[in-house]
Structures are given as structure tokens and as C-alpha cells.
Amino acid sequence: MHEGILIAGFGGQGVLSTGQLLAYSGMVEGKHVAWIPSYGPEMRGGTANCGVTIADSPISSPVVSEPTVLIAMNRPSLEKFEKVVVPGGIIFVNSSLINIKATRADVRTFYIPANDMAEEIGSSKVANNIILGALLELTRVVTTGAVEKSLYEVLPPHHHKMIPINLKALEVGAGLVRE
Amino acid sequence: MAKILMKGNEAIGEGAVRAGCRYFFGYPITPQSELPHYLAKRMPEVGGLYLQAESEVASINMVFGAAGTGARVMTSSSGPGISLMQEGISYLAGAELPCVIVNMIRGGPGLGNIAPAQSDYFQATKGGGHGDYRLIVLAPASVQEIIDLMQDAFDLSDKYRNPVMLMGDGVLGQMMEPVEIGDQKPFELPEKPWAVTGRLRGKEKRLINSLYIVPENCEVHNFKLEKKYTGIKEAEQRWEEYRTEGAEMVMVAFGTSARICKSVVDRCREEGLPVGLLRPITLWPFPEKGIVRLVDSVKSFLTVEMNMGQMVEDVRLSVNGKRPVHFYGRVGGMIPVARDVYTEVKKIFNGGVA
Numbered sequence: 001m002h003e004g005i006l007i008a009g010f011g012g013q014g015v016l017s018t019g020q021l022l023a024y025s026g027m028v029e030g031k032h033v034a035w036i037p038s039y040g041p042e043m044r045g046g047t048a049n050c051g052v053t054i055a056d057s058p059i060s061s062p063v064v065s066e067p068t069v070l071i072a073m074n075r076p077s078l079e080k081f082e083k084v085v086v087p088g089g090i091i092f093v094n095s096s097l098i099n100i101k102a103t104r105a106d107v108r109t110f111y112i113p114a115n116d117m118a119e120e121i122g123s124s125k126v127a128n129n130i131i132l133g134a135l136l137e138l139t140r141v142v143t144t145g146a147v148e149k150s151l152y153e154v155l156p157p158h159h160h161k162m163i164p165i166n167l168k169a170l171e172v173g174a175g176l177v178r179e
Numbered sequence: 180m181a182k183i184l185m186k187g188n189e190a191i192g193e194g195a196v197r198a199g200c201r202y203f204f205g206y207p208i209t210p211q212s213e214l215p216h217y218l219a220k221r222m223p224e225v226g227g228l229y230l231q232a233e234s235e236v237a238s239i240n241m242v243f244g245a246a247g248t249g250a251r252v253m254t255s256s257s258g259p260g261i262s263l264m265q266e267g268i269s270y271l272a273g274a275e276l277p278c279v280i281v282n283m284i285r286g287g288p289g290l291g292n293i294a295p296a297q298s299d300y301f302q303a304t305k306g307g308g309h310g311d312y313r314l315i316v317l318a319p320a321s322v323q324e325i326i327d328l329m330q331d332a333f334d335l336s337d338k339y340r341n342p343v344m345l346m347g348d349g350v351l352g353q354m355m356e357p358v359e360i361g362d363q364k365p366f367e368l369p370e371k372p373w374a375v376t377g378r379l380r381g382k383e384k385r386l387i388n389s390l391y392i393v394p395e396n397c398e399v400h401n402f403k404l405e406k407k408y409t410g411i412k413e414a415e416q417r418w419e420e421y422r423t424e425g426a427e428m429v430m431v432a433f434g435t436s437a438r439i440c441k442s443v444v445d446r447c448r449e450e451g452l453p454v455g456l457l458r459p460i461t462l463w464p465f466p467e468k469g470i471v472r473l474v475d476s477v478k479s480f481l482t483v484e485m486n487m488g489q490m491v492e493d494v495r496l497s498v499n500g501k502r503p504v505h506f507y508g509r510v511g512g513m514i515p516v517a518r519d520v521y522t523e524v525k526k527i528f529n530g531g532v533a
Contacts, residue, residue, distance in 0.1 A: 020355065024184050027357045035184070035355040039210055039293065060442030061435070062354040063514055 001031075001056045003141045004064040007128075008049035008081055009073025009094075017154070018071075018128040019050035024154055025146040026054040034062035047076055054141050069139065071131050073114070075100060090138060092131045110134060110177060117172060125162070126169035133173025144170055182357040187347060188213035190322045190358060191281055192221055194329025195253055199366045200279070201227035202252040204241035206234055208260045209293040210349035211283035215255065235260040239267030239280075246276035247387045249374030251333050255281035258299055259290065261307075268342060269308030273389030275404075277336035279329070280314075280344045283352040286512030294512025295349030295435060300489035303344050304463040311401055313408045315343040315415065316462040318433040322356035328460075337369050339411055346462065348485065350435045350514065411464055418466035422448055423455030428527065429473055430456045431494050432483040436515060440483050443520045454524060462490065470497035479527060481505045483520055485513070 005022065009015040019035050026033035037050045051064030070085050071092045072078035078091075078098055085091055087106040096115035112134060114127040136144060147170060151163050185193070191214050195203070203218045215231065222229035232238040238254045245252040256264065261282045271278060284299045286292040301307075303316045315335050319325045328345060336343040375385050391397035422444050423429055432440040437458040447454035457473065459466045470480075479502055482491040491506045498504050507523045509515045 020184065023355060027182055027184055033184070033357060036350065036353055039349070039353050058441070060438045060517060061514060062350060062356075065516065 001054070001141070003054050003069060003139060004067045005052045005054070005069040005071070005135070005141070006049060006064050006067035006081055006084075007052065007071045007073070008047065008077030011046055011048040013048070013073050014125070014128050015048050015071075015073060016050050018132060019052045021147065021150055021154055022052045022054070022132065022142065024150040025142040026052075028146045028149050028153075029142055031055065031142070032057060032059050034059045036062040036064075047074075047080070049077065049081075069135060071128075071135070072098065073128065073131075074098065078102060090135075092134060094127070094131065096127070110138075112173065112176060114173075118169060121168050121172060122165055123162075126166050129166050129169035130173040130176075133170035133175075134177045135173075136170065137174035137177050144174075182359050184355050185322055185358045185360075186213055186353065186355050187322045187325055187351040188283065188353070189217045190325040191255065191329060191345065191347075191352075192217035193360060194326040195279065195333070196221055196225055196227070197326075197360070197363055198251065198330040198333040199368055200251040200253050200333060201225065202242075202245045202250050203227070203229050203254065204232050204238040204245070204252070205254045205256065206232055206238055206260060208257045210285055210295070210352045211255050211257050211281065213352070214281065214283075235263040236267065239264040239271075242278050242280075243267060243271055243274070243276060246271065246278045247274075247375050249368075249371035249376060251277075251337075251368065253279040253281065255283070257283050257285045257293075258287050258296075261299065261302065265302075265308035267308075268314070269310050269312060270389050271342045272308070272312035272314065272404075273310060273400075274387050275340040276342065276387065277333075277340050278342050279332045279336055280342055282344060282346050284346065284348045286510070292512045293349065295351075295485065295514060296510065296512055297348055297434060297436065297485035298487075298489070298510065299346065300462065300484070300486060303346055304465070304493075312404065313341070313411070313463055315339065315341055315411060315464075317343065317345050318460060318462050319345070319347060319351065320434050320437050320458060322351070322354065323358045325351065326358055326360055335415065337371070339407060340373075341407070341411070346434070348435050349512075412467075415461060416464045416466040416468050417460040418469040419458040419460060420469065421456040421458065423457065423473060425453050426455030426473075426476075427453045427478045428455075428481060428524065429477050430454065430481045430483055430520075430524070431459070431470070431490070432456065433459045433462060433490065436483045436485055439515050439517050439520060442517045443524060446517070446521055447524060452524070452528060459490070465490075465493040465497065467493075467497040470494060474498055474501050477502065479503045479505065481507060481524060481527060483515055484508045485515065486510055
């Protein structure tokens with residue numbers, strides 16, 4: 001197993017934190033993990049992305065130049081990174097904010113209105129975890145249990161009250177792609 | 180022991196604190212700013228001092244002052260900032276003051292960019308500042324190794340009364356990996372009978388200086404330094420060998436490049452190509468002994484660096500003409516891709532044909 005997951009969106013959408021949560025969960029399961037952010041001369045409202053690698057063997061380069069999974073939280077991210085996904089890979093499109101379709105035919109694409117669904121269950125803040133739930137369901141890269149355990153580690157105690165809704169988001173996302 | 184997920188830059192800071200470093204002087208620059216950020220919070224927690232200086236020139240001279248009192252002290256920067264520090268580094272080496280300098284290299288020359296590079300190898304290992312001197316230069320390749328080498332960096336600098344440089348790049352600084360940091364071990368700083376800690380009545384005057392105005396004396400000082408450097412070369416060469424047994428070709432790479440080469444070695448071995456890797460951990464002293472040990476049994480070497488060919492010169496000096504030494508590099512903030520390095524290896528095996 002060697003998954004290279006690229007998570008991209010606007011600064012402030014929480015893509016870096018979502019990546020850290022995923023990496024942490026992989027570590028909890030004893031897998032090899034690496035996380036690396038884009039650290040260009042970014043500005044507020046600009047793009048942010050991070051690469052997460054989760055593997056059974058040591059990770060050579062943490063830079064995810066050929067992702068097996070792309071999570072595009074906004075339109076510029078889809079336009080910029082669609083072409084680098086490996087053939088047979090997966091693209092998640094946040095269709096709440098992206099009104100175009102992916103053009104690749106050799107990958108699996110899932111359109112998920114993450115912000116709308118997150119609001120439906122009570123908080124737009126958990127939009128990323130709707131897609132994360134779908135990702136876990138499709139790839140089994142880490143278990144939901146590992147993510148739950150990691151949430152307690154990565155969230156400061158005063159945010160622990162948000163954990164149930166985060167878990168709910170994972171479940172809703174998984175349900176969307178379940179056969 | 181539970182693992183935690185940590186950024187390379189933060190690991191440098193935590194490693195330093197655990198090694199007993201209590202003074203940090205620096206000036207922000209990408210891609211290492213998380214390190215001063217971390218220490219700004221951490222140093223006060225352990226009774227240490229964090230100070231953001233007005234410039235890199237000021238930082239390195241503050242390091243000179245603190246090191247002179249015998250304290251464990253460090254600074255950090257990236258390429259352009261390290262260039263500004265060169266005068267101070269030369270003075271530290273001349274005055275034989277222990278300290279640790281971190282360079283998380285970015286694309287150059289000039290202002291370049293903030294992407295990862297290894298193009299400061301010459302600057303770190305061949306001088307950089309004026310005069311005949313050497314830095315001990317350590318090159319970690321993972322966040323765990325950063326933590327471990329920070330302890331060694333401070334120990335080596337005290338042991339030899341010599342500045343030590345820890346050299347990484349933007350990737351190592353920015354990436355997060357699981358690390359085991361364990362419990363804080365009790366540490367005892369070595370005796371420093373040369374340190375200036377206030378004159379005590381009747382004691383001999385101590386002076387820290389790099390000025391030897393009489394040429395005869397300056398020559399004696401240089402001979403003394405050279406003797407020290409020879410001892411370091413003899414005792415402190417460090418490297419890791421990866422699948423070098425039976426290898427016909429050995430790649431030589433450090434830091435981030437070495438990680439990429441490891442995956443190339445695995446792919447080659449799976450396909451039956453006898454390829455191995457030698458990863459220098461000390462860039463100075465360069466692990467000449469590791470190369471010499473392999474030179475008779477291998478047919479060729481391939482050095483892979485994120486520069487236009489700097490360490491390859493030391494590989495060639497060590498190989499001493501006995502075998503061909505090839506080079507592959509990416510520059511300007513670009514990172515070698517495993518697939519391209521593999522193609523290069525195949526080309527060499529096929530006698531230069533892709």
C-alpha cells in the first residue's frame with residue numbers, strides 16, 4: 001500500500017489540518033506516514049495544499065508529485081492538480097464550491113457537495129471530513145477508529161465537543177460512496 | 180514509547196533543548212521559520228533565552244558572545260542568511276568556540292527561492308568564510324534523525340571546540356513524520372576551563388580571540404587547528420550503507436536526495452540490478468573511508484544531489500580515479516524524481532544508452 005493524497009483548497013478551509021489528521025491516523029495504525037505543506041509565498045485567500053503519504057514501507061520522498069487521490073476543495077485546486085493524478089486514481093470534487101466537471105476519463109471522480117452536507121448536519125466546519133469519510137470508505141487507507149482516536153490528539157481539549165459532529169461527517173461521507 | 184507527529188523544523192528546536200541548548204539567536208527566513216517560532220515558546224519553558232536579533236550578522240555575533248561564556252547556543256537560517264553570517268562563523272572557528280548553526284537550504288544563488296535545495300554544500304564543507312577552517316557538517320535525512328543528530332551536534336562541538344553545522348533543506352524542515360523523542364535524559368555540560376565566566380582573583384586571565392598579529396604565532400595556531408581537523412577526519416566520519424552488499428553500482432546521496440535514491444535502490448534490486456546506496460551523514464568530514472571500502476568491489480558510482488555537482492567532487496577525490504563517478508542533479512528548488520534517477524541508473528548499466 002502506498003497512497004499519495006493531495007488535499008487542496010483556499011487558505012482557511014482547513015486543508016492542512018485535514019492532512020495532519022489523516023497522517024496522524026496512519027501513524028496511530030503503525031503505518032509509515034509523511035505530511036508536507038505547500039509553503040510558497042502564499043497570501044490570504046490564496047491556495048493552500050498539502051501532501052500526505054501513507055505506506056507500508058518507508059517513504060522516499062514526502063512530496064506528492066503523482067497523487068493517487070486528489071481532494072479538490074475549490075475550483076483553482078481542481079484545475080491545477082487534476083492533470084497530475086495517476087491513471088486509475090481518485091478525484092474528489094467539492095461540488096458545493098466547484099461548478100465545473102473534471103475532464104479526466106481515466107480516473108474515478110466523485111462529486112460531493114461537502115459544504116452543503118456539512119451545514120445540513122450542523123456545521124460547515126466539518127466539510128473536509130465529509131470527503132475524508134468517502135476517502136476512507138473507498139480506499140481503507142486508515143480506519144475510522146484511528147481517525148477518532150487521532151481527533152482527541154490533534155484537537156485541543158476545548159474543541160473536543162466537536163468530535164461527535166466530525167465523526168458524523170465521516171459517516172455521512174462514507175454513506176455517499178457505499179455501494 | 181508513543182510516537183508523535185512533528186515537523187522537521189520543530190524537531191531541530193526540541194532536539195536542541197534536549198541537548199541542553201539554552202540560547203537561541205536568529206532572524207526569520209523561509210523555509211526554517213518554524214524553528215525560531217518553536218523556540219520562542221520553548222526556550223522560556225526551560226529557563227532559556229530566545230532572541231530575535233536585528234539581522235543575521237547580529238545573530239552570529241551574539242552566538243559568539245554566548246559560546247564564549249561556555250553556554251550551549253545555536254542559530255539557524257537559510258542560504259542567504261548563512262552567507263551573511265560567514266564572517267562570524269570564521270571568527271567562531273578561529274576562536275575555537277563550540278556552537279551549532281542550522282542551514283535549511285533553499286534554492287539559490289542570490290535571492291533564489293524558498294524551495295528545497297542542497298546547493299550550499301561547498302559553502303558548508305569548504306569554508307564559506309575566510310581563512311583555513313572547517314565546520315563539522317551533519318546531514319540528517321528524516322525528522323527522527325534530526326532529533327538524534329542535534330544531541331550529537333552539541334556534543335561534537337564541545338568535544339572539539341568547533342562550530343557544527345546541521346544542514347537540511349526545505350523538505351526536511353517542512354515535512355512532518357512520526358518521531359520518538361523519549362524522556363528527557365539528564366545531561367551534564369562538559370567542563371569548559373577556557374570559558375570567560377568572570378575573572379576570579381588570583382586565577383589566570385582567560386581571553387577568547389581569533390587575532391594572532393604575529394605571523395609566527397598565527398602559523399602555530401593554524402597548525403594546531405589543522406591537527407584538530409585531522410583528528411576529526413580520523414574519528415568522526417559517519418555514513419549509512421543501504422544494500423551495498425554485492426553492488427556493482429553505488430549511489431552516493433545525502434539528506435532528501437538519499438531518501439529518493441533508497442527507493443531507486445529497491446526498484447533496481449527487485450529487477451535484479453545490483454545497486455546500493457552510500458549516504459554520508461557527516462558531510463565534513465566526508466566519509467572517505469566508506470567509499471574506499473567499496474571502491475574495489477563496485478564498477479561505478481552515481482552521485483545524486485539537489486545542486487549542479489558539489490559533493491561529487493569529494494566522491495571523486497575519494498575514488499581517486501579508480502572507477503567512473505557519474506552525476507545526476509536537479510537544481511533551483513526542484514527535487515529529483517525517483518523515476519528519472521532510475522532511468523539514469525539504467526543508462527549507466529547499459530553503457531550510456533537510455
